[in-house]
Amino acid sequence: MIGCRLRLDAGSSFAEEVAGLVRTLSAKAGLTARQAYWLRLAADEITTNIAQHGYGGRGGVIDVEGAVEPDRVWLRVEDDAPPFDPTGYDPGPRLAADPPLRQEGGYGLLLALGRLDGFAYDHVGGRNRNTLVMRRPGAAPAGG
Numbered sequence: 384m385i386g387c388r389l390r391l392d393a394g395s396s397f398a399e400e401v402a403g404l405v406r407t408l409s410a411k412a413g414l415t416a417r418q419a420y421w422l423r424l425a426a427d428e429i430t431t432n433i434a435q436h437g438y439g440g441r442g443g444v445i446d447v448e449g450a451v452e453p454d455r456v457w458l459r460v461e462d463d464a465p466p467f468d469p470t471g472y473d474p475g476p477r478l479a480a481d482p483p484l485r486q487e488g489g490y491g492l493l494l495a496l497g498r499l500d501g502f503a504y505d506h507v508g509g510r511n512r513n514t515l516v517m518r519r520p521g522a523a524p525a526g527g
Contacts (some may be wrong), residue, residue: 424498457514
């Protein structure tokens with residue numbers, strides 16, 4: 384297993400660090416350009432939402448860890464912000480409004496998480512834990 388780790392300050396600019404970690408893991412896992420793009424987008428959405436909404440722009444710690452396994456690459460993003468389960472986010476009310484009346488924003492999580500092969504949220508030891516999974520090319524689907 385090949386692994387990488389980052390500790391980010393949510394009050395500073397960290398997008399390049401997250402992108403670099405995803406690039407490294409994606410290359411080692413042999414992900415396609417499309418898979419690497421969606422994994423990077425999802426990691427960026429999760430970390431940015433934690434910094435902006437979870438910590439309210441006041442700063443805090445975001446831990447990012449990732450690894451390449453024989454069948455998949457995964458990223459785990461943990462933080463100490465108030466509990467928030469992205470899988471429970473419902474963009475339905477925004478989407479139901481007529482397009483000219485829709486609020487800006489709020490679609491990134493829906494878009495990014497929908498392109499992953501797996502996503503899980505847990506609240507463990509007082510921390511939010513988001514796990515993002517992308518299956519390696521040629522790997523059999525889970526359970527198959």
